[in-house]
Amino acid sequence: MPNRVTESAQFTREEVMQAQRCHSMHAEGLRYPVTPIGMHYLLIHYDIPYVDPGAYELEVGGLVQEPLRLTLEDIKARPKVTEAVMMECAGTGRSHASPRTVFVPWFDGAIGCAEWTGTPLGPILEETGLLDGAVEVLFTGHDRGVEQGIEQDFERSLSLEEASREGVMLAYEVNGVPLPPQHGAPLRLVVPGWYGMASVKWLRSITAIAEPFDGFQQGNQYRYKRSADEKGEPVTRQRPRAMMAPPGIPSQLGRTRYVESGQKVPIEGRAWSGWGPVARVEFSADGGRSWEEAELGGRIGRFGWFGWSHEWEAHAPGEYELSCRATDAAGNTQPPDAGEPWNHGTYGINAVQRVPVVVREGGEHEHQN
Numbered sequence: 001m002p003n004r005v006t007e008s009a010q011f012t013r014e015e016v017m018q019a020q021r022c023h024s025m026h027a028e029g030l031r032y033p034v035t036p037i038g039m040h041y042l043l044i045h046y047d048i049p050y051v052d053p054g055a056y057e058l059e060v061g062g063l064v065q066e067p068l069r070l071t072l073e074d075i076k077a078r079p080k081v082t083e084a085v086m087m088e089c090a091g092t093g094r095s096h097a098s099p100r101t102v103f104v105p106w107f108d109g110a111i112g113c114a115e116w117t118g119t120p121l122g123p124i125l126e127e128t129g130l131l132d133g134a135v136e137v138l139f140t141g142h143d144r145g146v147e148q149g150i151e152q153d154f155e156r157s158l159s160l161e162e163a164s165r166e167g168v169m170l171a172y173e174v175n176g177v178p179l180p181p182q183h184g185a186p187l188r189l190v191v192p193g194w195y196g197m198a199s200v201k202w203l204r205s206i207t208a209i210a211e212p213f214d215g216f217q218q219g220n221q222y223r224y225k226r227s228a229d230e231k232g233e234p235v236t237r238q239r240p241r242a243m244m245a246p247p248g249i250p251s252q253l254g255r256t257r258y259v260e261s262g263q264k265v266p267i268e269g270r271a272w273s274g275w276g277p278v279a280r281v282e283f284s285a286d287g288g289r290s291w292e293e294a295e296l297g298g299r300i301g302r303f304g305w306f307g308w309s310h311e312w313e314a315h316a317p318g319e320y321e322l323s324c325r326a327t328d329a330a331g332n333t334q335p336p337d338a339g340e341p342w343n344h345g346t347y348g349i350n351a352v353q354r355v356p357v358v359v360r361e362g363g364e365h366e367h368q369n
């Protein structure tokens with residue numbers, strides 16, 4: 001059974017359920033250099049499995065000389081690293097596309113940049129002694145479900161090279177506290193630069209394998225394909241994106257912004273790319289017809305997002321559409337619109353953010369206090 005796609009502007013009951021289980025980061029959360037953990041987005045395909053941390057064991061096996069069974073204490077006794085890591089779901093921007101896939105109906109908020117603490121994966125793979133025939137490492141979670149009619153464990157692989165990269169870790173803490181259940185307790189993989197599906201939560205086992213993994217979450221889902229029956233290309237690293245913390249105050253329902261005229265409005269935001277450092281961020285107040293250079297700030301850690309800022313001169317009353325766009329060091333940038341070229345899973349949609357703003361004459365409108 002292929003993915004379902006819809007052109008309806010209305011969301012289905014299933015999508016609303018998905019959106020409640022898997023929430024976005026609030027756009028105003030962009031003001032925090034490190035995302036407070038309850039604000040970080042969530043994506044959970046099946047159930048959050050109950051895993052007893054006291055009884056926990058990670059199996060490392062397959063094509064290795066010395067299979068290991070590691071308790072949480074064993075893992076915590078290993079070299080400890082903390083890294084800020086920009087995470088984003090591959091379904092990012094899906095609701096801006098038409099048609100869209102029926103899954104988690106993300107707009108712009110499938111993001112977060114938290115500080116993960118754990119132990120590097122590379123040395124563990126080295127110690128087990130990968131055998132010659134090993135080509136990939138498979139990561140299997142404790143969670144199990146039925147997806148498009150197929151019962152499965154959530155599992156994904158990485159090539160030996162990707163698995164041993166700097167920053168790839170087995171994490172047991174986030175922002176200085178033990179992993180909460182929804183983020184993968186007691187132990188998860190964190191793969192900087194990649195869309196989130198690579199960072200397998202609730203890790204049960206790590207297995208060195210002889211053939212590239214072609215299971216459901218890799219051979220079928222998370223691929224850029226034009227139709228359901230095409231094999232397509234794997235979804236890997238995050239495409240560049242910039243986002244601003246929306247200025248002014250919001251309307252409660254539609255979240256249009258209101259600012260008063262005749263002032264310089266400070267705009268701040270974050271930008272990232274999995275394909276290299278961010279090289280520039282631009283800002284537009286006219287729906288992307290003209291662009292101004294924003295000021296690019298520093299990066300949070302080695303794998304986090306970059307800060308940026310800009311001053312917007314909101315002189316005249318009227319309706320505006322604010323946008324921003326990032327370009328990375330490799331020259332990749334963001335398209336103006338979602339879904340070009342369209343892909344069947346509506347993955348990796350990095351169209352520019354659009355923030356509707358009404359600039360009002362100061363003191364002209366009704367208010368209560």
Ligand SMILES: Nc1nc2c(c(=O)[nH]1)N[C@H]1C(S)=C(S)[C@@H](COP(=O)(O)O)O[C@H]1N2
Pocket residue numbers: 040041042043044045046087088089090140141142143154182183184195196197198199200201202
């Ligand atoms: N075992 C397991 N790992 C998983 C998932 C899952 O459903 N099961 N979801 C993946 C996806 S698609 C994303 S985007 C990230 C989300 O991580 P977060 O919920 O901590 O933000 O976890 C990934 N790891």
Ligand SMILES: [Mo]
Pocket residue numbers: 043088089090091195196197
């Ligand atoms: Mo995801």
